[in-house]
Every structure is written in structure tokens, then in C-alpha cells.
Amino acid sequence: MKQVTLKINDVEVTVDAGTKILDAARQAGFEIPTLCYLKDVCNDGSCRVCVVEVKNAKNLVTACSATVKDGMEVYTNTDKVRKSRKTTIELILSNHEKKCLSCIRSQNCELQRLSLEYGCDEVKYVGAVNHYELDDSNPYLIRDNNKCILCRRCVNVCKKVQTVGIIGATNRGFATKIGCAFDKPLGETSCLACGQCINVCPVGALYERDDIDKVRALIADPDKYVIVGTAPSVRVGLGEEFGYPIGTDVEGKMVAALKTMGFNNVFDVDMGADMTIMEEGYELMGRLKDKTAALPMITSCSPGWIRYIESNYPELLPHLSSCKSPQQMFGAIMKTYYASKLGIDPKNMAVVCVMPCTAKKTEIHRDHQNASGYPDVDVVLTTRELARFIRSTGINFRELKDKEFDAPLGLGSTAGLVFGATGGVMEAALRTVADVVSGKSLDKIDYKAVRGTNGIKEATVDLGGKKIKVCVAHTIANAKKVLEEIKAGKSPYTFIEIMTCPGGCVNGGGQPIVPSRVRNFTDVPALRAKAIYDKDKKAPLRKSHENPVVKTLYSEYFGEPNSHRAHEVLHTVYSKREKY
Amino acid sequence: MSNEFIETAEQREQLRRALEELKGVDGPLMKAMQIAQDIYGYLPYEVQVRIADALDVPLEEVYGIATFYAQFNLNPKGKYTVGVCLGTACYVKGSGKVIERVKEKLGLEPGETTADRKFTLMATRCIGCCGLAPVMTVGDDVYGNLVPENVDEILAKYND
Missing domain, CATH: 1.10.10 (Arc Repressor Mutant, subunit A)
Structure with missing residues (x-):
């Protein structure tokens, strides 16, 4: 690639042609503040915080969107630049609800940090201020436009990454606000509930609905037997909330913390994922034998994706696996098998799941998710809520001694664990299906073609002599391409994994928020996924069907995969939903 | 409406x-x-x-x-659009009082349409005939040098 040499603050740097000043400055060792810019998401250049001086340029230029040129001389920290940035921030603050003391993003707010760094006077410009009602019309997130700074990161992630464009800017000038078409509340739209908008918000305008008090009430209820289960990705995200580097596995401390918080059992949803693999793997093998069955079969673990297909491609619903998600299988097993084993009425059992996901908060309210006659799962907390919950109890997380999940249902294979990364469900399914079809325990179980963060990945795999093509897509933008192929009758695949969030669940909408100054220069999903694959590499139990808990569940309760009872407890149905 | x-x-x-x-x-x-x-x-x-x-x-x-874009309407338009100019010249010559009278008479805010879809009220910027200020238009007809008392009689002409 053509190279360009320029000077940044008198430091010479050579970069690829087409590089933006922001990235070139980083290579030269200078950080330029940003507010609206977010790598791969938002490059509207609207906030003007990243302005720099370029020699012989008439005006200040935005470093996030201006491309380097040979011989360019850039100054990132002159008086003129600092004054401009300060005024910009003060103007943004003039129409920002400054309830910082109790704001959920306090100390993790990009605007707060910039205000501090630039010594901004938050009441310098006094004038008209917009007042908006909170949008709390749904069970997963809340929008507070009083804090919105109109950076449009949420709009871009919704429109470009997820392609649904549920939210956007309406009206004009001072009346501009972010909202839905015809000012409908979010709960009345076909929003995916993916929560990616929360993860990209630089301030406290978007946040998950906090369900910690519901969990406290369940624990305090002497009549309730309360079980908590944690999703694969939570253990590789939670540590960030307690100062660990991105991609640190804190499973032992997480379990230890939960064990001090009053739950009757602390289990691993990886076990639910193992059961999903059994049911989904056998479902796939069944479909391969049945000439009338819809192929390719598509995974159904990601509730944002389910919401998308129900609203946008209802004609393709027969392609969805009928399997409940790991979370819902986990809850259903607790309230049927485990409740009867303990001899307690499922009415008196509560299942709390900790998830990297906001859409999981809606999944629990779906129809056909109540195998015992009671909801399979009662409350979902995101990784962020768990961190707040732990902090509020006064536990010193970093000093906890590692503990293990409870017996007997706490054991998950690392096939269940890899569900957390894009490609993980596919890999876990192939490990089991290849063994079952060949009748052997195969050693070659690393399906590396389906790993990594490429948007669409494909592989040809050998299942007992029969070759099939499989595909893995993450983000709805990529899913849509795969769906259009199916719709046109041109899909070359037999089995497809779709995850709503970029990078899969490790980067779900309930995971710790990474500020743009880190996110712009770090592949966060890849680091978190690495922690998962590292753990898998060293694990003794790497196949779902070899998990002794899975074997016991089938021998004692379900009989065999896809049995009548398995269908009643572990499978569900989908239906068309209105798009508007 | x-x-x-x-x-x-x-x-x-x-x-x-x-x-x-x-x-x-x-x-x-x-x-x-x-x-x-x-x-x-x-x-x-x-x-x-x-x-x-x-x-x-x-x-x-x-x-x-x-x-x-102000040019797009979200509400249905009436048969006649009543435009009252709130540009600088008209405004200083009293078009504010003229539009108040129209609002009262038709029961509309700017941008709204009467239930019978006959009149839509628009507050316009300068329409380029400041010599006639204050000015209002009904459909393609222009009325100048207005006082609020003229409004009733003008609107009454559109009785079809």
C-alpha cells in the first residue's frame, strides 16, 4: 500500500495512505480526544471535539474524518485547538442534564472525562434546555434524551451494524432528538433489544433496565429456592468492571462472589448450552434425513436475532431450530428435572440468569417458555448489573478466593463455553455431530475456520463421509446477506449460526462498556473470545455429549435427544411479528 | 382535526x-x-x-x-392553504396579530388542518411583497395591508 509521511506535533510518522489523522497521531504517540467517533460504528464528524490544527489549512479539521496527506503538518494540542474543544464541550454541557452524581455512567462517562480534562465550566452557557420524558416502554432498556448529546453513535450502530434503523434523529436544529418513527416508544417497535446502542453511548442516555431489586426480593423471600446461572461470556467480561484487563477470565471469583450473595445454588449456563447442542445437533441430523425438512437449519440461541427474523423474514421461520436458547433450557431443566429431584414445587423455585445480553430480558417473557407451568427464567441480570450488585454488597471482588460451580448441575463442557464467541455454537455442534455420525470419539475438534471476527465465515465439514457446508454470521447486517440467499433459493449451506452482536455474546449489549479511547484501538471481542478459547484448549471436557451432567439428564429424565419429553421442555415455537 | x-x-x-x-x-x-x-x-x-x-x-x-424538512407535511392539507407571512417586514407591521385572528377563527395552530379539510394554516417566511405588508395568502390569492379585522371577511369568501 502507498505510504504517506507527515509530521504530527513535529514528530515524523509514516502511515498507509488513506489513514485518518486520528490514527496517524496514535501511531506517532499522541491521543486526540473524541466524542462522536467510534471505530466501525460512527464517523459522522459531528461533535467537533477531535479538531486539530493543520498547517496552511483555513480552519481546524476533524481528526476522525480527515485523511493524511504527504508533507502534512498537524498540531494536536495548540491553544487554538484546546480553546475550541473546550467551547464545544461547554456548549454540549449547556443542554445536558447534569445529574452526574447519581448517573449510571458516572466515572465511566466520556463527556464527564473530557469536561474534567478540559477544565470546563458546566454552567458557562445558560439558555434554553430541552426536557424529555424517559422512554421506559420495554423490559430491557431505558432511553433518557435529557442526557443525549446527539452524537449519533446509537443511530449508526442500529442502522449500519444491525440495519434495522429503529432509532434515528427526528426534527431539526435545537428540536433534534433521537427517537423512533412517529415518536413511538421503543417497546412498540420491532427493536431487536440487542443493546448495542447502550454499549456505544458515550453518556448516560441509554442504559439497561435495572432488575437487581427483583433479585434481592427473591433472595429475601424465605419460600423461594433461588438458583443463579451464568452465561459463558460473563466470566470473560465481568473482570473489566473490577479493573482487570480486557479478556481476563474471572470465573472462580465470579462464582465465589455469587456464593456469598444468598443464592441456593450457583450453576453454569454452559450446561444449558451443552443441552442445546444435543438437541440442536440431533435436530440437524434428523433434518438431514428428512427430505421435507427446511434446510439450511439456523441456530436460535440469540434472542435479538429471533426478534429480527420474526419481524422481517417470517417466511423463513421454518429454518429456525426449534431449540430454546441455552438460558431457557437451563431454566426449564431447573424447574422440571431439578425441582422434582429436590422435591420442591417449581412455584417456589426462582431462576436468575446472568447474561451478557439485554435481549435475554425480553426472551423470558416469550410464549412457550414455561415448561413447568411457571416461567423458565424469572429474572435476567446483565454482566453490568451483576458488577453493580457485587459492589453494592461490599464484597472485595479482587481478594476473593476462586470457587467452583455447585454440584451436581454446575458442570459445563467447554463446547458450551465457546458459545460466547461468534462461531462457537457451530464449533460445539460440529464436535458432537461429527462424533455421533462417525460413531467415534474424534480428536480433531478445533474448527478454526469458524473462529475469528470476520462477518461471514464458512467451512466445509465432513460428517461421516458426507460433506456439508456451514456458515457463521454475526451482526444483522451479515445475517441479512445470508437470509437473502436462502430467500432466493441460492444458499449453499446446510447449517447456519447467527448471532446478533458483533463478535457474538462476548460483545453483547449487557457487557461492560469500553470507552471509545480504548475501543477505537483495541479489538475487544477478539480479546474476550481469546480468553474463552484459551480455557477451551486446556479443558478436559470439550464435547457436550461427554458432559456427565448431560448423560445423567438423558438417562434419568429425557430419554434421548429430541424425545417427546425433550420437545415439551427444551423446544419452543416462533411466530410472525409485525414489523411496524 | x-x-x-x-x-x-x-x-x-x-x-x-x-x-x-x-x-x-x-x-x-x-x-x-x-x-x-x-x-x-x-x-x-x-x-x-x-x-x-x-x-x-x-x-x-x-x-x-x-x-x-419544513416542506414535508405530516398532516393532511386542506383545500385552501392560508399563509400568514411572519417575515420581518410583515411582522413589524402587525402580522402577528393577523395570524392570532386566523388561529382563533379557524381553531388551528400553524401546520394544522380543519376537520372538514377546507383550510390549512401555515406561518410562512417572507413571500417577497413587503410593500404590501402585512400579507396573507389564501390558495393563490394575495391580500395585503391587512388589519386583524379583515380576516373574517376574507375567509368568508371561500365558502364553497
Whole structure:
């Protein structure tokens, strides 16, 4: 690639042609503040915080969107630049609800940090201020436009990454606000509930609905037997909330913390994922034998994706696996098998799941998710809520001694664990299906073609002599391409994994928020996924069907995969939903 | 004001054909919205949904544009548009009082339409005849040198 040499603050740097000043400055060792810019998401250049001086340029230029040129001389920290940035921030603050003391993003707010760094006077410009009602019309997130700074990161992630464009800017000038078409509340739209908008918000305008008090009430209820289960990705995200580097596995401390918080059992949803693999793997093998069955079969673990297909491609619903998600299988097993084993009425059992996901908060309210006659799962907390919950109890997380999940249902294979990364469900399914079809325990179980963060990945795999093509897509933008192929009758695949969030669940909408100054220069999903694959590499139990808990569940309760009872407890149905 | 969406088979067919022709054209959205407004006089929910579906763009994008540009109407237009100029010259000559009288008489805020779909009230910027200030227009007719007392008599002319 053509190279360009320029000077940044008198430091010479050579970069690829087409590089933006922001990235070139980083290579030269200078950080330029940003507010609206977010790598791969938002490059509207609207906030003007990243302005720099370029020699012989008439005006200040935005470093996030201006491309380097040979011989360019850039100054990132002159008086003129600092004054401009300060005024910009003060103007943004003039129409920002400054309830910082109790704001959920306090100390993790990009605007707060910039205000501090630039010594901004938050009441310098006094004038008209917009007042908006909170949008709390749904069970997963809340929008507070009083804090919105109109950076449009949420709009871009919704429109470009997820392609649904549920939210956007309406009206004009001072009346501009972010909202839905015809000012409908979010709960009345076909929003995916993916929560990616929360993860990209630089301030406290978007946040998950906090369900910690519901969990406290369940624990305090002497009549309730309360079980908590944690999703694969939570253990590789939670540590960030307690100062660990991105991609640190804190499973032992997480379990230890939960064990001090009053739950009757602390289990691993990886076990639910193992059961999903059994049911989904056998479902796939069944479909391969049945000439009338819809192929390719598509995974159904990601509730944002389910919401998308129900609203946008209802004609393709027969392609969805009928399997409940790991979370819902986990809850259903607790309230049927485990409740009867303990001899307690499922009415008196509560299942709390900790998830990297906001859409999981809606999944629990779906129809056909109540195998015992009671909801399979009662409350979902995101990784962020768990961190707040732990902090509020006064536990010193970093000093906890590692503990293990409870017996007997706490054991998950690392096939269940890899569900957390894009490609993980596919890999876990192939490990089991290849063994079952060949009748052997195969050693070659690393399906590396389906790993990594490429948007669409494909592989040809050998299942007992029969070759099939499989595909893995993450983000709805990529899913849509795969769906259009199916719709046109041109899909070359037999089995497809779709995850709503970029990078899969490790980067779900309930995971710790990474500020743009880190996110712009770090592949966060890849680091978190690495922690998962590292753990898998060293694990003794790497196949779902070899998990002794899975074997016991089938021998004692379900009989065999896809049995009548398995269908009643572990499978569900989908239906068309209105798009508007 | 009644906001019920009513259309003729002819209008429906016109929009369908226009959207069909715009598929595959670069940047078709604004054009589609302009055509739709020409056909219906405004951009109701039902029409915006048809545009979004035909061009495969989010409904919010259509709505965002419709609320950004003052030229797009979200409410039905009456047979006669009453425009009262609030440009500088008209305003200093008392058009504020004129529009107050129109609002009172028709029971409308600017941008709204009477239930019988006869009058739509618009507050306009300068229409270029400051010598006649204050000015109001009804349809294509221009009335100048107004005082609020003229309003009743002008509106009464449009009694068909």
C-alpha cells in the first residue's frame, strides 16, 4: 500500500495512505480526544471535539474524518485547538442534564472525562434546555434524551451494524432528538433489544433496565429456592468492571462472589448450552434425513436475532431450530428435572440468569417458555448489573478466593463455553455431530475456520463421509446477506449460526462498556473470545455429549435427544411479528 | 382535526408505479417522498410505510427526513392553504396579530388542518411583497395591508 509521511506535533510518522489523522497521531504517540467517533460504528464528524490544527489549512479539521496527506503538518494540542474543544464541550454541557452524581455512567462517562480534562465550566452557557420524558416502554432498556448529546453513535450502530434503523434523529436544529418513527416508544417497535446502542453511548442516555431489586426480593423471600446461572461470556467480561484487563477470565471469583450473595445454588449456563447442542445437533441430523425438512437449519440461541427474523423474514421461520436458547433450557431443566429431584414445587423455585445480553430480558417473557407451568427464567441480570450488585454488597471482588460451580448441575463442557464467541455454537455442534455420525470419539475438534471476527465465515465439514457446508454470521447486517440467499433459493449451506452482536455474546449489549479511547484501538471481542478459547484448549471436557451432567439428564429424565419429553421442555415455537 | 387516511384507487396506483420506477435508482428516498406528497398532499404513516418497504429503508429514516424538512407535511392539507407571512417586514407591521385572528377563527395552530379539510394554516417566511405588508395568502390569492379585522371577511369568501 502507498505510504504517506507527515509530521504530527513535529514528530515524523509514516502511515498507509488513506489513514485518518486520528490514527496517524496514535501511531506517532499522541491521543486526540473524541466524542462522536467510534471505530466501525460512527464517523459522522459531528461533535467537533477531535479538531486539530493543520498547517496552511483555513480552519481546524476533524481528526476522525480527515485523511493524511504527504508533507502534512498537524498540531494536536495548540491553544487554538484546546480553546475550541473546550467551547464545544461547554456548549454540549449547556443542554445536558447534569445529574452526574447519581448517573449510571458516572466515572465511566466520556463527556464527564473530557469536561474534567478540559477544565470546563458546566454552567458557562445558560439558555434554553430541552426536557424529555424517559422512554421506559420495554423490559430491557431505558432511553433518557435529557442526557443525549446527539452524537449519533446509537443511530449508526442500529442502522449500519444491525440495519434495522429503529432509532434515528427526528426534527431539526435545537428540536433534534433521537427517537423512533412517529415518536413511538421503543417497546412498540420491532427493536431487536440487542443493546448495542447502550454499549456505544458515550453518556448516560441509554442504559439497561435495572432488575437487581427483583433479585434481592427473591433472595429475601424465605419460600423461594433461588438458583443463579451464568452465561459463558460473563466470566470473560465481568473482570473489566473490577479493573482487570480486557479478556481476563474471572470465573472462580465470579462464582465465589455469587456464593456469598444468598443464592441456593450457583450453576453454569454452559450446561444449558451443552443441552442445546444435543438437541440442536440431533435436530440437524434428523433434518438431514428428512427430505421435507427446511434446510439450511439456523441456530436460535440469540434472542435479538429471533426478534429480527420474526419481524422481517417470517417466511423463513421454518429454518429456525426449534431449540430454546441455552438460558431457557437451563431454566426449564431447573424447574422440571431439578425441582422434582429436590422435591420442591417449581412455584417456589426462582431462576436468575446472568447474561451478557439485554435481549435475554425480553426472551423470558416469550410464549412457550414455561415448561413447568411457571416461567423458565424469572429474572435476567446483565454482566453490568451483576458488577453493580457485587459492589453494592461490599464484597472485595479482587481478594476473593476462586470457587467452583455447585454440584451436581454446575458442570459445563467447554463446547458450551465457546458459545460466547461468534462461531462457537457451530464449533460445539460440529464436535458432537461429527462424533455421533462417525460413531467415534474424534480428536480433531478445533474448527478454526469458524473462529475469528470476520462477518461471514464458512467451512466445509465432513460428517461421516458426507460433506456439508456451514456458515457463521454475526451482526444483522451479515445475517441479512445470508437470509437473502436462502430467500432466493441460492444458499449453499446446510447449517447456519447467527448471532446478533458483533463478535457474538462476548460483545453483547449487557457487557461492560469500553470507552471509545480504548475501543477505537483495541479489538475487544477478539480479546474476550481469546480468553474463552484459551480455557477451551486446556479443558478436559470439550464435547457436550461427554458432559456427565448431560448423560445423567438423558438417562434419568429425557430419554434421548429430541424425545417427546425433550420437545415439551427444551423446544419452543416462533411466530410472525409485525414489523411496524 | 381528523387525521384518518383516505385515498383513491388512483392515488394508490400512482404511488405504487412511482415506487416501482424508483427501485434501483440512486438516492431514491427524497424523490419518492416528494412524489408521494404531490399525490396525497402530505405524508401519512401508511404512505411512509409503503415508501420504506418499497425502497428497503428503515421507516425511521423516512420519518427523520419528513420531520427535518419544513416542506414535508405530516398532516393532511386542506383545500385552501392560508399563509400568514411572519417575515420581518410583515411582522413589524402587525402580522402577528393577523395570524392570532386566523388561529382563533379557524381553531388551528400553524401546520394544522380543519376537520372538514377546507383550510390549512401555515406561518410562512417572507413571500417577497413587503410593500404590501402585512400579507396573507389564501390558495393563490394575495391580500395585503391587512388589519386583524379583515380576516373574517376574507375567509368568508371561500365558502364553497
